[in-house]
Amino acid sequence: MNTLQVDPLSRDLVIRAGDAVPITGDQRLEQDLRFALLQPLGEDPYQPQIGSRLDHLIGRDYDFMQMESMIREEIIAGIRRFQIASLSILRNIQARDIDNISNIILADASMASYAIQTIEVVEVTMVNYTRASIRIVARTYSNSIIEVDDLVVEI
Numbered sequence: 001m002n003t004l005q006v007d008p009l010s011r012d013l014v015i016r017a018g019d020a021v022p023i024t025g026d027q028r029l030e031q032d033l034r035f036a037l038l039q040p041l042g043e044d045p046y047q048p049q050i051g052s053r054l055d056h057l058i059g060r061d062y063d064f065m066q067m068e069s070m071i072r073e074e075i076i077a078g079i080r081r082f083q084i085a086s087l088s089i090l091r092n093i094q095a096r097d098i099d100n101i102s103n104i105i106l107a108d109a110s111m112a113s114y115a116i117q118t119i120e121v122v123e124v125t126m127v128n129y130t131r132a133s134i135r136i137v138a139r140t141y142s143n144s145i146i147e148v149d150d151l152v153v154e155i
Contacts, residue, residue: 003028006035026144029114033138033148036082037075050085052078054132054153064126071132071153072121079119079138086114113142130154 005014005021008031014021023031041051057070116138123135131154138146 003031006031008034025113026140026146029138029140029144030146030148032086033079033082033136033146034151037078037134037136037148037151038153041078041081047085050082052081054078058130058132058153060129067126067129067132068124071124071134075121075134075136076119079116079136083116113140113144115141116146117141 003023005023005027006012007014036050037052037054039051040055041053042048043051053074054071057067057074060067062070118139120137121134122137123133125133127133131152134148134151134153136148136151138148140146
């Protein structure tokens with residue numbers, strides 16, 4: 001499945017030689033994860049289930065340890081919501097089936113490169129109360145390693 005490459009900082013389409021640049025595979029999944037986590041939950045009217053509540057956590061009156069823990073939990077929840085939504089679009093998989101995803105992938109190997117098997121929030125750096133820098137590593141069922149570096153959340 002193709003999509004167009006978007007610059008993670010400006011959120012503009014990447015243009016080379018006058019054409020938008022298509023991306024696939026691991027690069028697409030990394031971009032999709034980045035935008036799914038930066039997009040506020042419910043913001044997209046076509047896919048309101050995709051997004052995170054990270055924007056609600058940053059700037060709250062918590063100590064850094066509490067905020068880091070809540071950010072880690074929300075990243076896992078946001079990626080899980082993304083996974084359910086994207087797989088339901090690709091293969092009409094329902095949320096109740098997500099825990100059996102490994103069995104579903106055995107039946108349809110084409111989903112292995114887009115289905116996330118493990119997620120590790122490697123680092124959450126609280127720059128201040130209004131900004132956090134996050135690093136995530138995910139492994140797909142096809143054993144690809146997807147790294148989302150320098151995911152910056154701020155208000």
